[in-house]
Amino acid sequence: MGYLILANLLRKKIRTVLTIGSFAGALFLFGLLNVVRDAFTNAMGTAGGDRVVIVSRVSPIPIQPLPIAYRDRILRIPGITDVTSLYVSPGFYQDDRIFIVQIAIDIENHRSLYPEFLIPDDQWAAFLTDREGCIIGEALSRRFQWKIGDRVPVKSALTQFRALEFNIRGIYTGRQPGLDTRQFWYQRRLFEERIPAARGSAGWYVARVADPARATEVAKAIDQEFANSPRETRTSTENQFAAEMANQMGNIQFLVLCIGGVVFLTLLMVTGNTMAIAVRERVGELGVLKAIGFSDGAILLLVMLESVLIAAVGGGLGLGLAKLFTLMGDPTRGLLVSFHLSALAAASGLVLAILAGALAGLLPAVSAMRLRVVDAIRRA
Numbered sequence: 001m002g003y004l005i006l007a008n009l010l011r012k013k014i015r016t017v018l019t020i021g022s023f024a025g026a027l028f029l030f031g032l033l034n035v036v037r038d039a040f041t042n043a044m045g046t047a048g049g050d051r052v053v054i055v056s057r058v059s060p061i062p063i064q065p066l067p068i069a070y071r072d073r074i075l076r077i078p079g080i081t082d083v084t085s086l087y088v089s090p091g092f093y094q095d096d097r098i099f100i101v102q103i104a105i106d107i108e109n110h111r112s113l114y115p116e117f118l119i120p121d122d123q124w125a126a127f128l129t130d131r132e133g134c135i136i137g138e139a140l141s142r143r144f145q146w147k148i149g150d151r152v153p154v155k156s157a158l159t160q161f162r163a164l165e166f167n168i169r170g171i172y173t174g175r176q177p178g179l180d181t182r183q184f185w186y187q188r189r190l191f192e193e194r195i196p197a198a199r200g201s202a203g204w205y206v207a208r209v210a211d212p213a214r215a216t217e218v219a220k221a222i223d224q225e226f227a228n229s230p231r232e233t234r235t236s237t238e239n240q241f242a243a244e245m246a247n248q249m250g251n252i253q254f255l256v257l258c259i260g261g262v263v264f265l266t267l268l269m270v271t272g273n274t275m276a277i278a279v280r281e282r283v284g285e286l287g288v289l290k291a292i293g294f295s296d297g298a299i300l301l302l303v304m305l306e307s308v309l310i311a312a313v314g315g316g317l318g319l320g321l322a323k324l325f326t327l328m329g330d331p332t333r334g335l336l337v338s339f340h341l342s343a344l345a346a347a348s349g350l351v352l353a354i355l356a357g358a359l360a361g362l363l364p365a366v367s368a369m370r371l372r373v374v375d376a377i378r379r380a
Helices: 002-011 013-046 070-075 121-129 138-144 188-194 212-225 238-247 252-281 283-291 296-327 343-369 373-379
Strands: 051-056 080-092 099-105 133-137 151-156 164-174 183-187 204-209 233-237
Touching: 002 013, 002 296, 013 252, 013 296, 013 343, 051 212, 051 238, 070 080, 070 204, 070 212, 080 188, 099 151, 099 188, 121 133, 121 164, 133 138, 138 164, 183 188, 204 212, 212 233, 233 238, 252 283, 252 296, 252 343, 283 296, 283 373, 296 343
Parallel strands: 099 183, 133 164
Antiparallel strands: 051 204, 051 233, 080 099, 080 151, 080 204, 133 183, 151 164
């Protein structure tokens, strides 16, 4: 049967190649969409389960600062073991189109609150002793070819786009894949020195809770502490916060599902039409196969395997090209948290392609199975 399948596929080489190409193109697109989706959702999967984020209640995203005096009040709330403040601002390198996430951090406890970010002790020590020092993520280092010891100018809207120069004292990595290694950390004391208007304020706070199971309860206690104050807070677990930030970019999951559905239906129509034509062209041959002893089930299997083989080859080729594309490097130059095609996404795409091939070949295969020998020879 293998010889028959191969001979039938090679009968119309151009048609077979084009059908395989349609699968390859569709699955290549499917693979890249999953890469982008994973990049946006990885932050939710790597968020700390024992941390809560405190932002201003007024703003849906943390753009309105909170008083720095809130830090000690948060630390006194039962269930909180540690608190740090962050001030995130957009930075720009070389020109206004090259964006960097700049974060002014509290050097006293930032490292202990984020143990998933790995920094060599000597690099951290060098950072602490350099007022103009900074620590960058591994992805940011690759993006700009920066290395330890470089002095880099970064502009910010907070400094009216005046460039501030920093000394790179360390490069952090992630304990597990998918962690954000695109950040640019510098000391809060330099931030307050260079931007006097920001003194006495924090972009938002991150607090560690003693019992992750009580994180929601502790979050409510924090908001109650600052209820009816000039700057009320909105506290959520870090997972919820990451999900909210991802949703600011739109529903990526819904987009992938919609495009995946369109791809699936398109493949059904293209492959179904191809197999229907192939069956009509071989009516006489199918009649001969039945006459010499091929059963209805064998004819059904023959046509189905042709369709599934086209789908598997085309789908595998498209996913392979998508994987190769990701191995060539991130075309966004570090704007995405990660840029790789996971094994689960590739397997899902291949299953989708095979399912499309099976469904597309089902009707032509049933038609061939029901064909009577006399009718087949008459129509040949």
